[in-house]
Amino acid sequence: MNPQRLHVEYPNSKLNADWVVGFVDGEGCFHIGINKNAGVKLGYQVLPELTVVQHQRDLQLLHQLRTFMKCGVVRRNHEDRFCWRVRKLNNLSEIILPFFEKHPLRSKKNVDFHKFAKVIRLMQKGEHLNPDGFQKILKIAASMNRQQSRDIRIKI
Numbered sequence: 001m002n003p004q005r006l007h008v009e010y011p012n013s014k015l016n017a018d019w020v021v022g023f024v025d026g027e028g029c030f031h032i033g034i035n036k037n038a039g040v041k042l043g044y045q046v047l048p049e050l051t052v053v054q055h056q057r058d059l060q061l062l063h064q065l066r067t068f069m070k071c072g073v074v075r076r077n078h079e080d081r082f083c084w085r086v087r088k089l090n091n092l093s094e095i096i097l098p099f100f101e102k103h104p105l106r107s108k109k110n111v112d113f114h115k116f117a118k119v120i121r122l123m124q125k126g127e128h129l130n131p132d133g134f135q136k137i138l139k140i141a142a143s144m145n146r147q148q149s150r151d152i153r154i155k156i
Contacts (some may be wrong), residue, residue: 015068017103023065025107026099028052030116031143046137048126049087050096050121056080070097092120112144 033047050072054062062074062084072086086096099115105113119137127133 006046015064021103025105030112041129042134051083051085053077053083056082056104064081079103093124115144133137
């Protein structure tokens with residue numbers, strides 16, 4: 001039991017798919033980061049990630065989520081916040097995408113998930129390494145997470 005939430009029990013370590021879907025629906029974020037990096041072919045790196053952030057009092061939930069999904073890391077995010085984060089392309093493509101395709105998110109976050117999945121599949125084909133594919137990814141990323149689709153071009 002959590003002393004700040006006296007009437008709330010933690011789920012046991014055997015989470016189920018419906019709980020995970022609801023938790024990620026409410027607390028998760030599918031994000032495509034684009035970072036300048038002189039060490040890569042086009043000068044920009046594409047960094048897809050799934051992140052779930054919680055206050056330290058609910059750190060146990062992030063560890064249970066990591067155990068359930070069998071991937072990702074739990075790290076301090078900021079001050080008293082922690083996150084479960086999945087960035088490894090193989091884990092995203094082989095664990096995260098199949099899970100949320102089999103167990104769809106129920107909120108509008110499902111729209112971002114499908115955009116996220118499209119980027120992961122483009123990256124698996126190496127599209128992030130050529131200018132046209134990179135621009136496709138950039139356009140998808142710019143339309144995610146409550147941003148209106150914008151025509152953002154990075155000269156490479």
